[in-house]
Amino acid sequence: MPIGLSTVAVQLPGRSEPVQDILQRAGRDAMERKMFAKIHGLRESPTLADHERMEDLFVAAGRAALAGGTAGLVLYGHTMLTQEFGLRGGFPDRVRARLGLSGSRFFGLSHVNCTSVLRCLDFARRYLARHPEERVLVLGGDHGSVHDVARVIPGIAIGGDGVVGLTATASGRCRYRYLTGVSTRDLRFHRNMRMSPREAEEFSRVCCDETVRSLHRAAESAGMTVDELDWVLPHLSNRMFWGSVSRRAGIPREKVLLDLIPLCGHNFGADALMALDHADRTGRLRPGDRCALVSVAQGAYFHTAIVEVEEDS
Amino acid sequence: MNREEIVAHLRVALSAVLNKEVGELSPTSRLFEDLALDSTSVIELLMSLEDTIGLEIDPDELGPEVFQTVGSLTDYIEHGFAKAAV
Numbered sequence: 001m002p003i004g005l006s007t008v009a010v011q012l013p014g015r016s017e018p019v020q021d022i023l024q025r026a027g028r029d030a031m032e033r034k035m036f037a038k039i040h041g042l043r044e045s046p047t048l049a050d051h052e053r054m055e056d057l058f059v060a061a062g063r064a065a066l067a068g069g070t071a072g073l074v075l076y077g078h079t080m081l082t083q084e085f086g087l088r089g090g091f092p093d094r095v096r097a098r099l100g101l102s103g104s105r106f107f108g109l110s111h112v113n114c115t116s117v118l119r120c121l122d123f124a125r126r127y128l129a130r131h132p133e134e135r136v137l138v139l140g141g142d143h144g145s146v147h148d149v150a151r152v153i154p155g156i157a158i159g160g161d162g163v164v165g166l167t168a169t170a171s172g173r174c175r176y177r178y179l180t181g182v183s184t185r186d187l188r189f190h191r192n193m194r195m196s197p198r199e200a201e202e203f204s205r206v207c208c209d210e211t212v213r214s215l216h217r218a219a220e221s222a223g224m225t226v227d228e229l230d231w232v233l234p235h236l237s238n239r240m241f242w243g244s245v246s247r248r249a250g251i252p253r254e255k256v257l258l259d260l261i262p263l264c265g266h267n268f269g270a271d272a273l274m275a276l277d278h279a280d281r282t283g284r285l286r287p288g289d290r291c292a293l294v295s296v297a298q299g300a301y302f303h304t305a306i307v308e309v310e311e312d313s
Numbered sequence: 314m315n316r317e318e319i320v321a322h323l324r325v326a327l328s329a330v331l332n333k334e335v336g337e338l339s340p341t342s343r344l345f346e347d348l349a350l351d352s353t354s355v356i357e358l359l360m361s362l363e364d365t366i367g368l369e370i371d372p373d374e375l376g377p378e379v380f381q382t383v384g385s386l387t388d389y390i391e392h393g394f395a396k397a398a399v
Contacts (some may be wrong), residue, residue: 031357039356039372155353201351202364206378244376 004126004174005307006167008277009064011057013161016264017145026152037154040238043262044250045162047145054143054161055085059098066099071167072134073127074099076107077116079159079268079297080150083143101137113184113192113297116140117269117307122181133171135285140164142268149211151296153193156204157237161266162274166266174279174310176245179290181305182218186210189300203300207249208241209303212233212249218304222290229306230289232256235296237266247293257284269295278282287310314366319390322366323358323383330358340384343369355380359390368393 007049008272019042024032036042048054062074064189074096085091100192109116109123115142126137144151150160168178189195219226232255234242245255259282267274272293279285284298289309294305314322320338327335327348335348344350349359356375362368368390379389 018325032353032394033359034360035356038360039375043373197351201345202393204352208377240375243373244378247376247378 001067001125001129001170003128003178004169004172004310005121005176005178006065006067007175009061010232010274010277011061011064011163011165011166012264013048013052013057015047016044016160017264019043019265021043021156022148022158023152026148026296027156028152029061032155036158039240040157041258042238042265045144045158045265046162046267047114048143048161052084054163055091055094057161057163058095058139058165061141061163062095062099062139064146065137065165065167069135069167070104070248071101072104072131073121073135073136074101074104074126075109075120075136075138077105077109077118077120077138077140078142078268079110079113079116079256080142080144080146081110082146084146085143092177095139097139101116112301113299114271114301115271115295115297115301117180118272118293118303119183121137121168121178121305122183123126125178125181128168129168136168138168140268140273141270143270153237157266158272160265162264162270163174164270164273166273167269176276179306179308181303182214182221182303184210184214184217186300192298198225203298206250207296207300208244210300211245211294213243214302214304215249215251217292218292218306221286222306223291224306226251228290229255229292230286230305231279231284231291233272233279233291233293235259235266235294236261236271237273237296241313242284268296271295272305287311314394316391317327317385320383322362323390326358326361326365329361330354333366338383340382340387342383344363344382344386346378352377352380355386362390
């Protein structure tokens, strides 16, 4: 059952921090720092200022997505398991109260790392199949800057504090039609950040092929081929990875939207939805365009969702 | 720069990255399995060649297929020089 999605509300902290500074603090050597800038194209990472709180970003994204309406279910997709606002306890209750959703149910979705936010869309679809009269609020993002060491994925990416929110409905006007979502996993890499150098090397080799397979499977599930995709809205980990995926999948490079990589880099599971918002704001999307939203996660997990752009509201 | 010269520079750069003397290189030598490099060290190798022989890395053309063998890496470098000459 296709469901409708609202536009994506993106919330970023008031400042961003140079990736080079973060790497230096995390003790990464000069060669790796050069690699992040030159090869990966990562320059800035959204970072909360001392006076800012992650919880406020979630509430702002939720309010914008709800647009004065309500939701019977809130799904929050996140990668990191330990975040400052979570440690304080009561995060779901505070967010619900501030959004006027105290009577709604709230669930976190985790342990599938950066695929968690797109996976929420699939859970929203399942929920709406049973409760078509309701609306689901999806929130996603992580407090990357909670710890410099934790936000650096060595040799691959740096995580920032960006947040997204959007709503899903079974009927009525929407900005995007969610056609399908396909998940795969390869649990050889379950040790995640504790992988040995050999495992990490194998993971980086498998990632590209599995991402391409995920794109093909999702396109097939939506009754189309990869050639018919108008856009790929990627996990914004790094530029080199997507060059490989583009060549391997035969998708023209200009269809893979990487504009945000130097500007705000990787923001965990929020990436693909941030890229969707960026594509829309910059006037690239046309009604009928079909977009693949792709997330790739340590662990290893892969998820591709296909959405179709509806008429402008 | 011809292929032989590129391979000679590669050998010097490899010795520096691996911190040991590397002997003659065959085009079929595999970077990971035979030379014990990993993807990060291959990128380090290329970046060091930027400094020493003026190679300009095009990140959009870098990928696992470049990192297969000495031959595929040489192809990438040769292509980089050819592009720069246009």
